[in-house]
Amino acid sequence: MIEWIKSAPELTDPGYRPGDDLRHRPDEGGKARDSLFWQVIMPDHELGFQCYLYLTGTGKAGFNLILWGKDRRPHVLEQVQGDVPETMDFDDLQLAGLRVRQPADQKTAHISFESEKVRLDYGFEGFHAPFSYRSNPDGLPSWFADNRLEQSGWVKGFIEWDGRRIELDRIGHRDHSWGVRHWQVPQHWKWLVAYTPDASRIVNAWIWMAKGEWGVGGYIVRDGELLPIASVNQKAVFDDDMTQRSIDVTMTDIRGGICEMQMERFGLVKLPTGGRYATMIMEAACRATIDGKPAAGQFECQWPQYYLDAMIDLNKQAP
Numbered sequence: 001m002i003e004w005i006k007s008a009p010e011l012t013d014p015g016y017r018p019g020d021d022l023r024h025r026p027d028e029g030g031k032a033r034d035s036l037f038w039q040v041i042m043p044d045h046e047l048g049f050q051c052y053l054y055l056t057g058t059g060k061a062g063f064n065l066i067l068w069g070k071d072r073r074p075h076v077l078e079q080v081q082g083d084v085p086e087t088m089d090f091d092d093l094q095l096a097g098l099r100v101r102q103p104a105d106q107k108t109a110h111i112s113f114e115s116e117k118v119r120l121d122y123g124f125e126g127f128h129a130p131f132s133y134r135s136n137p138d139g140l141p142s143w144f145a146d147n148r149l150e151q152s153g154w155v156k157g158f159i160e161w162d163g164r165r166i167e168l169d170r171i172g173h174r175d176h177s178w179g180v181r182h183w184q185v186p187q188h189w190k191w192l193v194a195y196t197p198d199a200s201r202i203v204n205a206w207i208w209m210a211k212g213e214w215g216v217g218g219y220i221v222r223d224g225e226l227l228p229i230a231s232v233n234q235k236a237v238f239d240d241d242m243t244q245r246s247i248d249v250t251m252t253d254i255r256g257g258i259c260e261m262q263m264e265r266f267g268l269v270k271l272p273t274g275g276r277y278a279t280m281i282m283e284a285a286c287r288a289t290i291d292g293k294p295a296a297g298q299f300e301c302q303w304p305q306y307y308l309d310a311m312i313d314l315n316k317q318a319p
Contacts, residue, residue, distance in 0.1 A: 001154055002171075002199045005128035007226045010254065014132030015147055021106045021130075023055065023089045024146075024178040031180050032057030036090070036102065038111060038122060039193070040155050040172035041285050041296040046070050047166065048267050048285025048298060049159060051111055051122070053100065059083045061095055065113055065120070067159060068269040068285060076118045076161050077269070102176075106130050106149065109174060121157035124174055127199065128152060128226050133206065133217030135228045137254070140217065141210060143186070146179030152195060152202050152221070171195040171296075173204065183277040186210045186302060190236065192218075192249065194261060194288040194297025200224075201290035203261050203297075205251060207232055220251060220259045222291075227253040236301075240315040242308055243268055244284050244301050263288040263299050278305035 026032040039050040046069045053063040062081040068074035080096040093100040102109040106126075113120040130149040133140040140148060155172035158165055173193045189208040195201070202221035208214070216232045229251050236247040244265060251259045267285040272278070280303045288297040 001125075002127045003224065005152075005199070005221055005224055005226055007129050007131075008228070008254070011226075011228060012135040014130065014135055014149075016106065016130065016132065016149065019104050020147065020178070021102060021149065021176055022091060022104050024057075026057035030057060032178070033180050034090075034176065034178045035181075036100070036174070036176045038109065038124060038172065038174045039298055040122075040168060040170060041298050042166070042170070043266065043285075043287045043296050045166055046266055046285075047075075048269075048283065050283065050298070051098075051113070051120075053095075053098070055084055055093075059086065063095060063098055064271065065098070065118070066269055066283070067118065067161060068283075069267045071267075074269050078113070078115060078118065107151075107153075117161060119158075119160040122159075122168065123156045124153050124172060126151040126153035126174075128221065131204070131219050131226065131228075135219075136217045137228070137230050138215035138217065141185075141208070141215065142179075143182040143210060144179075144208075145177035145181060148175060148177035150175045150204050150218070152193075152199070152204065171197065171199055171202075173298075183279055187212075187304070187307075189300075189302045190234070190244075190247070191300040191302075192247070192261075192263065192297065194263060194286070194290055194295045196290060196293045196295045201259075201293050201295065203249075203251065203259065203290055205229055205232060205249065207234060220253050220257075222257070222259065227255060227257065230254045240312070242303070242311050242315070243270075243282055244299055247299055259291060261288060261290045261295075261297075263297050265299065272305065279303070280305050280308050
């Protein structure tokens with residue numbers, strides 16, 4: 001197990017309350033939203049795994065559970081919508097075949113799932129205090145969340161599908177955000193997480209554009225210390241269909257230290273949403289390097305669907 005990673009003493013108070021890793025109840029306007037996310041990327045198996053769960057103040061809920069690799073179609077794609085009773089909280093939540101046991105300790109989580117296609121057991125234990133994008137110089141924009149917990153940690157368990165079984169005993173990541181999200185505001189974002197096997201280097205970076213302004217959130221772990229990111233220079237490469245191929249990132253932390261990261265996709269999954277504010281989120285499982293050290297990572301891109309469609313059409317017309 002990785003030794004506890006210390007947060008920099010100049011880190012801004014993340015503003016977490018003791019119960020913030022549990023369910024958030026509706027505000028005076030009757031609105032609430034929680035979203036929880038767990039992942040692990042396995043370049044040695046050419047696999048990426050994620051599970052994303054949302055829950056609104058009215059009890060409407062849904063999740064996706066995805067295992068993907070080099071093939072165009074994911075190995076597993078489970079998507080469920082349903083309702084969660086008022087009495088149920090994240091310390092023991094069940095929705096269809098998914099069970100979540102995430103207590104208020106802001107450190108541990110356990111999810112399990114079983115269907116005809118897949119069996120999952122995923123236990124998570126964080127090895128640093130949960131980080132909030134409020135601690136970055138650009139802060140956390142109100143259109144995204146009231147607050148957001150990001151944490152790297154150790155994952156143990158297994159995934160079984162199609163006669164295969166992968167044992168989990170490696171680094172992964174989770175996040176939990178709460179507050180109503182206004183999907184019509186962001187023009188684009190890139191969310192990146194990557195980690196070396198020994199946790200000597202970890203990066204969590206969120207690069208967003210909204211209302212014509214850029215911002216960045218996230219942290220760098222370097223040799224046992226966690227520091228917020230102050231600024232980012234990045235260059236991404238996209239295919240003609242606007243799927244992300246690779247990215248080079250230079251990050252400066254709040255002390256002026258520099259971190260270099262490169263990510264190269266080996267697998268991709270697309271997650272379109274419809275409705276009034278149709279959005280495309282694409283998840284790339286990547287091989288990576290952080291300061292020259294081999295790493296694994298996930299590179300997510302968010303686009304408004306109308307903009308994405310226009311760019312793909314323009315790429316088709318290009319000579």
